[in-house]
Amino acid sequence: MIYDCIIVGGGLSGLQAAIQLGRYGHSTLVLDAADGRSTWCRSYNNLLGWPDGVSGKHLRRLGRDQAGRLGVHFVETWIERAEPIPEGFALISRDQSVYHGRRLLLATGVVDRLPPLEGLIPCLGISLFICPDCDGYEIRDRPAVIIGSGDAGAAMALKLIFWSKQLTYINHERRPLSAAMSEQLAQKDIPRIELQVRRLVADGEQLLGFELEDGSFHAADRGFVAFGGNEVRSGLAHQLGAERLENRHVLTDPRSKMTSVRHVWATGDIGVHAEQASIAMGEGVQAAIWMHKSLL
Numbered sequence: 001m002i003y004d005c006i007i008v009g010g011g012l013s014g015l016q017a018a019i020q021l022g023r024y025g026h027s028t029l030v031l032d033a034a035d036g037r038s039t040w041c042r043s044y045n046n047l048l049g050w051p052d053g054v055s056g057k058h059l060r061r062l063g064r065d066q067a068g069r070l071g072v073h074f075v076e077t078w079i080e081r082a083e084p085i086p087e088g089f090a091l092i093s094r095d096q097s098v099y100h101g102r103r104l105l106l107a108t109g110v111v112d113r114l115p116p117l118e119g120l121i122p123c124l125g126i127s128l129f130i131c132p133d134c135d136g137y138e139i140r141d142r143p144a145v146i147i148g149s150g151d152a153g154a155a156m157a158l159k160l161i162f163w164s165k166q167l168t169y170i171n172h173e174r175r176p177l178s179a180a181m182s183e184q185l186a187q188k189d190i191p192r193i194e195l196q197v198r199r200l201v202a203d204g205e206q207l208l209g210f211e212l213e214d215g216s217f218h219a220a221d222r223g224f225v226a227f228g229g230n231e232v233r234s235g236l237a238h239q240l241g242a243e244r245l246e247n248r249h250v251l252t253d254p255r256s257k258m259t260s261v262r263h264v265w266a267t268g269d270i271g272v273h274a275e276q277a278s279i280a281m282g283e284g285v286q287a288a289i290w291m292h293k294s295l296l
């Protein structure tokens with residue numbers, strides 16, 4: 001069987017596109033590995049309609065139910081290869097299953113580089129954050145710790161000073177800072193700790209602090225994580241020849257979200273630097289509209 005549309009990535013962008021394509025009545029398949037950002041975030045706090053926040057898991061469940069009611073099919077799998085075929089595209093999974101579609105949307109997102117500290121993931125979106133534009137508000141005028149690596153962590157601290165002057169930077173990986181970053185941290189009076197975190201202390205989703213390698217304890221109930229080197233999951237786009245930036249974000253047409261490869265679209269975090277839930281969803285609809293037009 002060949003689907004009208006295949007979506008790789010059933011996160012926020014892929015699900016919103018699936019709902020739109022389902023409403024057109026196009027046969028649509030979502031291939032999703034069910035990991036990554038929207039499975040981690042325990043609370044999106046800046047979304048219209050959710051003043052008390054909503055978890056990624058809940059949004060994903062809602063999206064999947066809504067798309068399922070419209071006849072969209074789902075398979076939980078990891079797609080390793082994408083190849084052109086005369087009618088469209090073949091997607092080959094890790095277990096060598098092959099799926100065929102006339103149109104392809106890649107909504108495979110970004111994965112954050114996080115330190116392997118036990119107890120970190122449950123705090124994400126509640127007491128530990130990664131995105132200042134999303135969650136700087138959560139630390140306004142209160143103490144917070146940035147745990148990170150070298151200049152990436154320092155840059156995060158400098159952004160967060162807009163919300164709080166009570167910041168401490170723990171350079172967990174002890175990667176050396178550039179002279180310019182060191183100077184800026186000093187100018188802004190942001191103290192820096194050059195010690196590894198031995199243990200993250202939390203009560204479920206509530207961060208309590210960090211035990212450092214010298215045995216000291218740094219209490220904190222709010223924190224940001226900034227290690228740099230996040231993985232942009234644009235490998236499938238690359239296999240098909242889609243143009244990417246140096247940092248591996250996929251370039252798309254601003255109007256249609258189609259990549260440089262005909263009938264391949266890319267939306268959400270793999271696109272050029274939005275990294276916001278609402279933008280990922282909006283782009284999903286945008287691409288779906290143009291996928292529909294192309295099928296007429």
Ligand SMILES: Cc1cc2nc3c(=O)[nH]c(=O)nc-3n(C[C@H](O)[C@H](O)[C@H](O)COP(=O)(O)OP(=O)(O)OC[C@H]3O[C@@H](n4cnc5c(N)ncnc54)[C@H](O)[C@@H]3O)c2cc1C
Pocket residue numbers: 008009010011012013014031032033034035036037038039040041042043044045046077078079080107108109110112124125129130131134135233236267268269270274275276277278280
């Ligand atoms: C801790 C945290 C907090 C955040 N807080 C906010 C916030 O408050 N507000 C906000 O607007 N944004 C926030 N974000 C960002 C937001 O989560 C992302 O912008 C959003 O999830 C992007 O949606 P997406 O569909 O592009 O990617 P994702 O939601 O990450 O979905 C991508 C999907 O693709 C799948 N996938 C990837 N590769 C493959 C493959 N090869 N085969 C099969 N499946 C694959 C993954 O398993 C995943 O399910 C936060 C992110 C994190 C990590």
